[in-house]
Amino acid sequence: MPFSTNRMLQSKLFTKTRKEAPADEQSKNAELLIRGGFIHKEMAGVYSYLPLGLRVLKNIEEIVREEMTAIGGQELLMPALQDKVLWERTDRWDDEKVDNWFKTKFKSGGDTGLGITHEEPLTQVMSEYVQSYKDLPFSVYQFQTKFRNEMRAKSGIMRGREFLMKDLYSFSRDENEHIEFYEKVKQAYKNIFSRIGIGHLTYLTFASGGIFSKFSHEFQTLSSSGEDTIYLHEKEGIAINKEVFTPDVKKDLGISDDFTEYRAIEVGNIFTLGTRFSEALGLSYKDEKDGSAPVFMGSYGIGVSRLMGTIVEVLSDDKGIIWPEEVAPFRVHLLSLGAKNDVTEKARELYDALVEKGIDVLFDDREDIGAGEKFADADLLGIPYRVVVSERSLKDGGYEVKKRTEEKGEVLSLEKIFEMFR
């Protein structure tokens, strides 16, 4: 678990839920996340992550981390402030070339900018550590805040000017070695999307490549709120981005002409960089025969905060959010209804017992709040399991457990509950 605390009393939580969303938010993800107190808007495309939202973000981050570690990625963390000189060497500093920089100046003189991506500084770092073919291949990644001066921020946390991104970079001897790793990343990405609950809607999508490869690959999640248009071949389970949807490409991929147009959210992007950066910045290695060659690179991005928004867009219902178990801020939302008899006491006992067992639980211990409001809050916050302690449940012999995805719950004994959440 990413957090040392696995419990929270709702009466102590400083955030509150709201019936109405602010008028200046149209997107479903921002509306629900703000109503639930997960995030707070600072400016267009700039959001704070409040306790509940941060827990979700960290859970997603942890899943991504596990999958990156599984394919051998080594985590590091690079700065936001960028050295202009490096970017000039790759011709990506000039506003004419890259138009979404946030640039500023040092008091001591000289320019700097806030990182939009990290190929340049990372390649520079590696030139200090990579000398021999024996040092390759390897890959590194980070979770880092990216800054992009978007012409138009939109769609809540899905297209921000400041956002959390996981960027992975691979360093290989040659293209073949690169492709081997590239395929591993594809699989790791599939695992990630499946674990965070959007796998069934997410497709590998062919998109425009670069000088070193015909295509790059995106992972696109079907959603009417997406910015991209893709053509999905249901049978093959792959898609083509509109930007490269041409007869040539279709022929290339060798699949029948049976596509359906969809809007989709780009949740991941992987591509072959080749030697573009290694050549420009002098990252090369000595081969087996005393020769020298530039390192062959790839880069692989996932917008962690965008994933959070995507989950809300794709999985919520008219009552609120439905968090998949692995990303939910808590596993159990415990509600005590009324303060008569020993309801309060029993609820507290159950809370302590769940916490003791290491189960993440948000306890709605608020007094003077009606049952209806607690239920509405539970639906809005979208925690997977709702457990109700009330006079009625106690009379029926225990605690009512209901999944967020189901209409009805059932009353279970303490033993059964422990069995369920083991």
Add this chain to the structure above:
RNA sequence: CGGGGUGUGGUGUAACGGCUAACAUUCCUGUUUUGGGAACAGGCGACUCAGGGUUCGAAUCCCUGCACCCCGACCA
């Protein structure tokens, strides 16, 4: 960056160029209530985005700026 729209208590809305800017919700006090956003009573809270102008009089009309939303373009 082109086009369209909007700025009014914390939030959501209302108010003909004319009374002390209204209603709901939130919040606070009290009583009651506790299985689907409860009831009653009382109360706090707004220089109507900023600056200028027109007018006897501006939330309302005009100008400038700023902010935000939407469509499009852009998106290493």
